[in-house]
Amino acid sequence: MSVIARQPTPPALYRTGVTHVLPPTPGSPYATAPRGAGPNSYAPAAPAPKGHKGPLILLLSGVVLCVLAAVIVVAFAGYMTRFDHDPRPVDANGSTRVQLDSTVTYGLYGNGDSQCSVTAADGTEATLATPWSNTTVNGHLLFATVEAGISGEYTVTCTTSVAGEDVYFGPAIGAQDVGRSVFLVFAAVCMFIVGVPLTIGGIIWLVVRNSHNRRALQAQAAYPTAGTRL
Known part of the structure; x- marks a missing residue:
């Protein structure tokens, strides 16, 4: 008489055609670590302050x-305050007294081929020079620059060959001043x-x-x- 051993019926959880996965129990070697607890996890990045x-x-x-x-x-x-005032007229064939400042360069203006000298009260003459550029102020040509060694009162003496032409005296305005x-x-x-x-x-x-x-x-x-x- 032969005896046939019957296999036990698998539980319903593992029956063919049905797939159920039970979560691993705590302490199991297959248990997963909580999110954020791994060695390479990061918290959300916040913007960092920047320098000024x-x-x-x-x-x-x-x-x-x-x-x-x-x-x-x-x-x-x-x-430009040096040039606030227009040159004032002086005697074209005679003498005129003026006040000079040693820190300012003055000019003689005119169109009548005038010859002038500027002399201090003690007889010292101021330095006159011919400008290297043609500069016209109010229609009058700058024909000489004047520099006084000492501030004080001076006498401007002029002779003019063209009748009716005037001579004017005031701060010198040259090409250098315009360029500056x-x-x-x-x-x-x-x-x-x-x-x-x-x-x-x-x-x-x-x-x-x-x-x-x-x-x-x-x-x-x-x-x-x-x-x-x-």
């Missing part, structure tokens, strides 16, 4: 250029053109940078471990 070096350099560069331009404008205004004035104006304008946009750009950049840093600090306060490796 770039915005400050841009802002200070613009401010320096604007200040230099303002200084040039003030210097130009002071320089043009250069100062050009330099001031250029500095303002460059300095104003740099200043505005630096201010805008600084405001944006401060706003970014404020948000970054708020994010770090909300997530103190943000961006750090656990």
